[in-house]
Amino acid sequence: MKTATILLVIITVGLLISGCSRIGSTAKTPSTQTNTQTTADATGAATTADTTATDLTVDTTTTASPDIGTLDNVSVSDELPQ
Amino acid sequence: MNTTKWLVMLVMMLALTGFVMAEANNTDTNTTNTDTGNNDATQGQALSVRYDNVQCKVTFTDTQIDILKKYTTVDQTANEDKLVSDMSALKTLVDTTNKDGFDTYITNNIRPDLQKASQDLTDVKKNFRQYNVSNESRTAVITELKDAKNAYVACTNDKEIKMATVMETHMDNWNKQWGKIIDNMNKKNITMDDAVALQKEIDAKNTELKALIAEGNITQIQDFMQTYHDDQMHYPARFEISRLTGYKNKLAPLADTYNMSGKIDDINQKIADAEKYIQPGYKFKDGEFNNTWSDIRGIGQDMKEIAKNITDERINARQGKIAERQQKIDNRQQRLPNRQGRGPGNRNNNTGNGTVDSNSTNAGGQ
Numbered sequence: 001m002k003t004a005t006i007l008l009v010i011i012t013v014g015l016l017i018s019g020c021s022r023i024g025s026t027a028k029t030p031s032t033q034t035n036t037q038t039t040a041d042a043t044g045a046a047t048t049a050d051t052t053a054t055d056l057t058v059d060t061t062t063t064a065s066p067d068i069g070t071l072d073n074v075s076v077s078d079e080l081p082q
Numbered sequence: 083m084n085t086t087k088w089l090v091m092l093v094m095m096l097a098l099t100g101f102v103m104a105e106a107n108n109t110d111t112n113t114t115n116t117d118t119g120n121n122d123a124t125q126g127q128a129l130s131v132r133y134d135n136v137q138c139k140v141t142f143t144d145t146q147i148d149i150l151k152k153y154t155t156v157d158q159t160a161n162e163d164k165l166v167s168d169m170s171a172l173k174t175l176v177d178t179t180n181k182d183g184f185d186t187y188i189t190n191n192i193r194p195d196l197q198k199a200s201q202d203l204t205d206v207k208k209n210f211r212q213y214n215v216s217n218e219s220r221t222a223v224i225t226e227l228k229d230a231k232n233a234y235v236a237c238t239n240d241k242e243i244k245m246a247t248v249m250e251t252h253m254d255n256w257n258k259q260w261g262k263i264i265d266n267m268n269k270k271n272i273t274m275d276d277a278v279a280l281q282k283e284i285d286a287k288n289t290e291l292k293a294l295i296a297e298g299n300i301t302q303i304q305d306f307m308q309t310y311h312d313d314q315m316h317y318p319a320r321f322e323i324s325r326l327t328g329y330k331n332k333l334a335p336l337a338d339t340y341n342m343s344g345k346i347d348d349i350n351q352k353i354a355d356a357e358k359y360i361q362p363g364y365k366f367k368d369g370e371f372n373n374t375w376s377d378i379r380g381i382g383q384d385m386k387e388i389a390k391n392i393t394d395e396r397i398n399a400r401q402g403k404i405a406e407r408q409q410k411i412d413n414r415q416q417r418l419p420n421r422q423g424r425g426p427g428n429r430n431n432n433t434g435n436g437t438v439d440s441n442s443t444n445a446g447g448q
Contacts, residue, residue: 081210
């Protein structure tokens with residue numbers, strides 16, 4: 001019984017660590033197994049959270065200001081003497 | 083608590099720590115997508131061309147003053163000094179790539195000072211006969227002024243072409259940078275369909291602009307540049323809204339899972355409101371440009387908040403599952419001593435009436 005308990009603990013921990021490492025590496029390959037599919041979905045959420053937290057910073061000094069202006073069109077005197 | 087139980091708890095805590103670290107790792111700051119490529123270079127080039135264009139006007143004005151000075155008693159030293167001072171200040175702003183300062187100085191100094199000098203020149207030309215200039219001198223003045231004007235036109239035409247060239251390079255750089263962002267988003271299974279369409283639109287405009295530059299038709303280049311500049315004011319907002327929409331589409335099913343679909347509805351409404359101001363051809367009215375960008379930043383903040391809430395919910399759910407497993411393990415551990423007490427070797431010590439002979443415990447191995 002003691003051996004069985006230790007084995008159960010090792011398997012449980014192994015599964016947990018495996019799940020964590022999959023989240024960390026943002027696995028992309030979906031699995032046909034239900035439990036792995038759940039992990040893949042969770043991974044997708046983590047990825048989205050990542051990109052949302054980092055990419056949504058809208059900085060007006062960078063992405064919002066590609067305006068390079070225009071040539072000034074102020075007119076200057078160019079007529080000839082009368 | 084026995085050693086096995088401590089070991090199990092330690093490993094479980096390590097596993098939970100690993101999960102939280104994995105989540106934390108996913109929120110590391112990544113500034114790649116905000117890199118603007120060669121934006122600073124083209125901004126600097128544009129300022130230089132704009133400065134040179136103003137210099138064309140100042141040189142033309144100074145040349146006319148010098149010409150008229152030869153045949154009249156007109157004194158425009160004050161205007162000339164002012165323009166020299168203005169160009170020196172403007173050059174400093176170019177050297178520091180201070181676009182906002184440049185724009186402000188053009189509006190507040192260059193334009194009024196050039197207009198003042200021009201008005202004074204016009205007054206002299208209108209009253210040219212009062213200076214008793216001979217016909218020969220008048221003809222000479224007209225010839226010199228025509229030459230000066232031809233040089234001025236050539237000077238400004240050159241700047242029109244140079245500005246168009248900078249614009250084409252500038253937008254091409256932006257388009258490439260946006261392409262990298264789109265690629266990165268695609269890798270995260272986030273699509274930006276509108277941004278892809280925008281890229282194609284900019285590519286087409288750049289192709290057309292390059293053709294106009296090659297032809298050298300200044301009027302057409304000027305007309306095209308005016309429209310392109312108006313569109314340019316919309317492009318970044320259109321791109322960002324496409325990106326926000328991509329995030330929103332990705333987050334929506336997860337938000338629904340965690341009962342946050344109402345927040346996604348709010349974002350949909352805010353995106354729709356912002357899009358009203360970035361339709362092709364629409365010109366921003368007073369304050370609308372800044373308001374639109376304020377709204378876009380607000381949507382981004384809302385989206386980040388939703389993503390954070392989803393992440394928190396996921397961590398909580400995972401912690402709950404781990405606690406549940408821990409509880410099961412604890413329960414199992416609590417039952418172990420009884421089973422160990424029975425021991426496999428004691429099966430034969432059953433008294434036969436459903437009870438265990440307590441005197442026979444641990445005797446199975448003997």
